[in-house]
Amino acid sequence: MALNFMTAEEAAELINHGDNIGLSGFTPAGTAKAVTFALAKRAEAEHAKGHPFQVGIFTGASTGNSCDGVLSVAKAIRYRAPYTTNKDFRKAVNNGEISYNDIHLSQMAQELRYGFLGKVNMAIIEACEVTEDGKIYLTAAGGISPTVCRLADKIVVELNSAHSKESIGMHDVYEPLDPPYRREIPVFKPNDRIGKPYVEVDPKKIVGVVKTDWPDEARSFTSPDPVTDQIGQNIANFLVSDMKKGIIPKSFLPVQSGVGNIANAVLGALGSSQDIPAFNVYTEVLQDAVIDLIRKERVKFGSCCSLTVTNDCLNSVYDDMKFFKDKLIIRQSEVSNNPEVIRRLGVISINTAIEADIYGNINSTHIMGTKMMNGIGGSGDFTRPAYISIFTTPSTAKDGKISTIVPLVAHTDHTEHDVNIIVTEYGVADLRGKGPKERAIEVIEKCAHPDYRPILREYLSYTDGKSQTPHFMKGALALHDTFIKTGDMRNIDWSKYLD
Template sequence: MTSLNHEGRVLHDGLSKKIMSADQAAAFIKNDMNVGMSGFTGAGYPKAIPAALAKHMEAAHARGEDFQIGLLTGASTATECDGVLAEANGIKWRTPYQSEPALRKQINAGEAHYFDMHLSHVAQQSTIGFYGKMHIAVVEVSGILPDGRLIPSTSIGNNNAWLENADKIILEVNAQQSLMLEGMHDVYNDIGMPPNRKPIPLVTPGGRIGVPYLHCDLDKVVGVVLTNSPDRNSKFADPDECSNKIASHIIDFFHDEVKKGRMPENLLPIQSGVGNVANAVLAGLQNSPFENLTGYTEVLQDGMLDLIMSGKMTMASATALSLSPDALERFNANIEELRARIVLRPQEITNHPEVARRLGVLAINAMIECDLYGNVNSTHVMGTNMMNGLGGSGDFARNAYTSFFVSPSVAKDGAISCITPMVSHHDHTEHDVMVIVTEQGLADLRGLSPRQRAKSIIDNCAHPDYRPMLQDYFDRASDTAGMQTPHILDEALSWHQRYVETGDMRIKKSAYKIAV
């Protein structure tokens, strides 16, 4: 039932009387307000109000008036949300995650404040009031039932928290979202606040502990806007040779862990970050002998959908469906079956450390770089420029049964080594990183001292062009510094500085001693 009109979408008499244009609804949002918007990794974000709001902002700026907002979401949105608001110079501050080029440019130019944080923390910190009052929430839904219950769309994210915390609410009812999504969601709100928080009674990836709907105080709803626009998720590139090699190393590792009795034959619940490498790993599992897999992740991508549809994966839990147009078409064509095998939850549940630790997730996330000792930078380029954000990687990595961080060994046609003496920004300390994987190989860091980790990372993960440089640095550091974690402090970040100055981390072989 995927009708592209709004018949049967707004069934509550009172809310049907509040249907208005996006322009009228956007007028409720004023300068310096804090606004919670739906959306998680390009799914379920508002489609009409951000554009209308951007026009109001541009008109105010033309009159010489200030008009910026604080913007909170679940994670990244899309050009129609983050993009248009950034282009209108309308974002004063932003949290917790973004990926829009226009906004990234403003963040790195110091024109917009951005505080990056663990996704599992956002709902509680907003509810407590760490970010100030939430003046208004703008939330996309698939439909509104006669009693006012809300059918969520392709993501939940922090929507339940925004609906609870905001003084006023605007709902976007999107006819592009299938009404057959009803029943796929599991909204659990009974956690409580410290010092009286309750355990989360979720013991399997597919367990249901809440209700299929979002609820809100209907008196807070000031407007309902009808939209008819799809989520804007691009198709991921097909896995390349590098991604396939990384995937192969991880799958070989899984085989070895099962053989040693460290994991069951159907593995443990898989958490997979966003991107081509993650999809390559999932594609590799498609062709592996592993059966009856499960997923417990924050974003369900094309690769995981394919595993479910093929029968390789029996159940998956996420907070958003971040599907390419082709995959979304397959999803909608098979939604009757899929909604029994996919559960969408609030991100406070999907990303909660308690649940990740209980289920024993296998956390596979991307990195920008790691250092010789396993510290990982997943957010900043050359230590200062934000890429996208931390996302949920920290929620899962610290609490995983096994945490993997993956990357090609080099970037920029070899001018940058993704294995460096010291990371230029720390997101995940060596204590949270168990396995590093590049196309060169896999370094299992479990049970190793820092110096042992360095040897494993250099030998298995570094690109051959950089391996002698890394070994030279490590040997000289071991000769002159403390032996627990050897570093030459005035050289530790010299590779990054060299790239900033010359465009290449490499130096001539004559400039360093190759240890024999």
């Protein structure tokens, strides 16, 4: 069956108001770009004519500006899951314009299959190669591609020459059966291959192929600074200490590290530690730092859902596939983030918090309890089943006006039951084996910024100090209330909350 080449605009014409579209990709890596960009133009034209035009968007994780960005500005998104990072999307979401469903990334594909999220009308899949018999070779990310291809009525392929065909072979495409027929996810080592190198679809469903040459829109992160470097060093020291105690096996364990400059600093510190042997990475998003550590033979193998690296880095990997072929694998988010596999492998998870509370709860998503930042992403998938779960945060934000250590987080994404370790530039709070009151002392004295320690101790002095989790309800969120009203948590006046 011959492939039907068309323009992005023609493909966008195949999408109707009210449709749900399912995209390849995970982060801006490997996601659809040209058709979604054209779709935004189409939505604007329809809106100009007074016609309603909005779609639901299902993805592996976030996308780039050519999807979430332009579609948000065009007011073309009705519903979105499971994760985003785009600033225009964030603005629209916190302005009440989009129904945003913040879902654990490992669960996205199965929630679609189970029928929780409605029909998938069209899948838009970025590929470096597609064959007439329905083999789609993905680019820099695994995401939920096989699922949206299977569920969708129609598939459009973005054949993107910015991705080398050298990436063929890096993918391990696997989709589990659903209950009651599901079996184990047979990954027992980070480098186990369990699937095929391509997505296999019914070729009749491929309604169009759009040729593009559009590089991934990976974000660049700010460089490490003394605070992130210190956080990285604190983590490396802590893990070495746990290894010496026999808690972590001498052969070490696979590491998951979140996205951003703290994650890069942590990997840098682990990579340069003399006491940590070369290790495996089992993560969702693989960044430049890991590619670098693979080259240095400090990381033995990298399993991920996406190569969210700079385009220079990506091309250097494509150019050196002979070296990287047996050192990298790209999986579906349902596998990379699968709690079954993560618990089995004993992954050490390291994720960034927006704020942590003194009892060990973590807010990963909401600024001051109300405004969405990005979403929970894969942090829940990794944290609960982790061998050791670690959260990092600089002790303050906004030049000290915000303490990231608070009495009670204003939104809870990870509960006290799931959090083992909290790390700031000031130190490491080890919550394992401790009751809440012991944790409060540990977190305040080890992690809080010195300016905020007296404030947090004073908070505790107003509680009964005895209950399982001492709080006083009117004051539990008083630091947040103070920041909202005065712009600086240090202006806290506890007497306003005591009556």
